[in-house]
Amino acid sequence: MKLLKRKPNRLKGYDYSKNGAYFITICTYNREILFGNVGEDSISSRMIDVTFNQTIEEYSESICEKYIIMPNHFHAIIFIGQAESAHTISEIVQAFKRHSTVEYIKLVKQGVLPPFEKRIWQRSFHDHIIRNEQKYQEIWEYIDKNALKWEEDCFYKKQ
Numbered sequence: 001m002k003l004l005k006r007k008p009n010r011l012k013g014y015d016y017s018k019n020g021a022y023f024i025t026i027c028t029y030n031r032e033i034l035f036g037n038v039g040e041d042s043i044s045s046r047m048i049d050v051t052f053n054q055t056i057e058e059y060s061e062s063i064c065e066k067y068i069i070m071p072n073h074f075h076a077i078i079f080i081g082q083a084e085s086a087h088t089i090s091e092i093v094q095a096f097k098r099h100s101t102v103e104y105i106k107l108v109k110q111g112v113l114p115p116f117e118k119r120i121w122q123r124s125f126h127d128h129i130i131r132n133e134q135k136y137q138e139i140w141e142y143i144d145k146n147a148l149k150w151e152e153d154c155f156y157k158k159q
Contacts, residue, residue, distance in 0.1 A: 019061075019082045021130035022089045023139045026074045026097065028120045031155060033071040034104075034116060038150045044113055045069045047103050052076070055096040059087050066143050073155045075143045078129065091125060097121045 028034050036042025048069050056064050067076035080086060091128070101120050107113040132137050150156060 007130055015038065016038045019080055019086070021077055021079050021136060023128040023130055024074075024076050024078060024092060024093060025126040025155075027155060028072045029117065029122050029153075031072045031117065032153065034113075034120060035069050035071050038071060039127045043107065044104065047107065048100055051100040051103050055099055058095065059092055061086055062092060066140050067142050068146050068148065070146060070153070070155065075137060077136070077143065089109065093125050109134075135143060 035045045035048055052064075052067065052074075056062055059080075061081045062080045063081070064076050065079070067074065078089060078092060080092075097120075103118050104113060104116070108115050123139065128139070130139060146153065
């Protein structure tokens with residue numbers, strides 16, 4: 001049996017700990033709707049909001065100016081600044097996924113959130129290196145208007 005070869009997600013040879021801006025997208029496992037409806041202030045979306053901000057604070061060389069929590073995915077622009085021990089964008093995303101999964105499981109055990117299948121997040125994540133101000137503005141606007149265009153979104157899944 002021949003296994004499919006997984007396409008590499010990261011740009012070959014690029015140093016993802018370099019200072020710069022990165023646009024990331026993280027999807028839920030099987031694109032399941034776990035974070036409420038668009039614009040809804042749900043318990044799960046609040047938990048994701050708090051967990052993401054706490055994770056960013058752990059990495060002092062990183063900031064996030066814009067992000068959005070969608071029903072089955074998450075977009076953010078993350079800046080990695082100069083630091084002696086700069087972390088990679090992958091380390092930051094993995095920490096966020098780990099922390100948010102722990103918090104989600106706690107809420108499931110408390111009976112606050114419904115159980116999920118296997119895991120919360122899909123393996124890996126999508127990234128785009130933001131190389132100039134024009135691209136930054138385009139991505140910022142995309143994130144800003146993402147909720148308004150939910151039904152046209154490539155991640156849209158009817159509830």
